Amino acid sequence: DDWFATYHSYEDHTIWLDAQIKNRSDIATGFSAGKSYEGREQAGIKIGKGPNNVVLHGLQHAREWISGSVVEYLIHQLMTGTDAKVAKYLKKYTFHIIPIMNPDGFVMTQNGVRMHRKNAQPNPGNADASDTSCIGTDRKLTCVYCRRKYTPRLNTVLLTISRFPLCTLVNRNWDIRWNASTEADATDACSEVYRGTRAFSAPETANIGKYLRDTPNVVSYIDFHAYSQMWLTPHGYAGPPPESYKSYLKPLAAGAVAALKKVYGTKFTYGESYNTINYETFGASDDYALSVGVGAPFTVELRDTGNFGFLLPADQILPSGKEMWEAFKYILDNLKTK
Ligand code: 0X9
Numbered sequence: 122d123d124w125f126a127t128y129h130s131y132e133d134h135t136i137w138l139d140a141q142i143k144n145r146s147d148i149a150t151g152f153s154a155g156k157s158y159e160g161r162e163q164a165g166i167k168i169g170k171g172p173n174n175v176v177l178h179g180l181q182h183a184r185e186w187i188s189g190s191v192v193e194y195l196i197h198q199l200m201t202g203t204d205a206k207v208a209k210y211l212k213k214y215t216f217h218i219i220p221i222m223n224p225d226g227f228v229m230t231q232n233g234v235r236m237h238r239k240n241a242q243p244n245p246g247n248a249d250a251s252d253t254s255c256i257g258t259d260r261k262l263t264c265v266y267c268r269r270k271y272t273p274r275l276n277t278v279l280l281t282i283s284r285f286p287l288c289t290l291v292n293r294n295w296d297i298r299w300n301a302s303t304e305a306d307a308t309d310a311c312s313e314v315y316r317g318t319r320a321f322s323a324p325e326t327a328n329i330g331k332y333l334r335d336t337p338n339v340v341s342y343i344d345f346h347a348y349s350q351m352w353l354t355p356h357g358y359a360g361p362p363p364e365s366y367k368s369y370l371k372p373l374a375a376g377a378v379a380a381l382k383k384v385y386g387t388k389f390t391y392g393e394s395y396n397t398i399n400y401e402t403f404g405a406s407d408d409y410a411l412s413v414g415v416g417a418p419f420t421v422e423l424r425d426t427g428n429f430g431f432l433l434p435a436d437q438i439l440p441s442g443k444e445m446w447e448a449f450k451y452i453l454d455n456l457k458t459k
């Protein structure tokens with residue numbers, strides 16, 4: 122499919138999603154989880170009629186473009202149904218899929234701030250914003266920037282950028298252990314891991330959080346990110362793993378990575394987030410999902426392992442989508458359902 126040969130603008134993504142919904146109104150409807158800080162819809166598609174709900178999204182982090190495309194590829198597979206298993210899935214499950222969870226941030230990455238990771242919500246009133254070193258706006262974008270150069274102490278790969286927007290890192294803003302954060306720099310608005318002024322201060326997280334609470338029987342939730350090829354389960358922080366880890370979450374993750382490896386040999390690591398990535402996270406999505414009763418929440422870090430990183434070439438969209446479809450099917454075949 123030509124759509125997956127390249128990355129697309131925010132506007133084209135919304136047109137694509139609308140077209141999917143219209144083409145298959147027999148199995149799909151559109152919905153919005155709510156509006157972003159700048160008023161864009163967190164647009165989604167509901168597919169299927171089953172009693173078991175599965176919630177997926179991409180692009181919580183703005184620069185991780187592959188995540189939106191891969192989520193769209195999963196939509197495409199469910200809609201075209203060339204896979205013999207799809208008919209069964211559409212009876213068993215209802216899929217709630219939001220390709221672009223953080224539309225404002227995504228638009229920023231297409232307007233000259235390619236490495237933007239956070240949302241577009243300025244955070245005045247915190248220590249750094251009142252600091253005179255942190256003033257100014259960027260073009261029409263509402264997000265305010267630090268003038269001082271921020272030196273990340275975080276052990277993640279960051280390309281060299283000298284201005285860090287004073288926005289919220291959406292995946293540190295969920296209402297789970299938000300206050301307990303020990304992550305270096307989580308309280309510094311200039312940092313890439315700024316957690317926001319309070320839990321769910323970002324509309325993007327508050328809306329999806331509410332959506333998860335309001336949807337009954339969510340048997341799985343997958344938050345797609347990039348990069349580093351990992352299939353992560355709660356928790357993101359130190360301490361005992363979830364009760365269901367050994368008997369349920371870990372085997373599901375193991376099966377998913379084995380299934381995807383069969384396609385092109387791509388190797389994913391897997392396990393409890395805290396023990397798999399080398400840093401602790403607080404206020405993250407999968408931990409929140411678990412806390413509101415979601416059976417099998419995951420965070421998936423897509424291709425690659427750092428060769429291209431966030432700038433993954435478009436010719437890897439299709440292979441990444443195809444291997445993820447196999448992993449996703451493994452999950453769907455093995456979830457505990459009604
Ligand atoms: O740091 C993050 O938010 C994620 N990595 S990324 O490079 N895509 O930004 C990892 C989140 C891990 N935490 C949990 N799974 N809870």
Ligand code: ZN
Nearest residue numbers: 182185346347
């Ligand atoms: Zn991410």
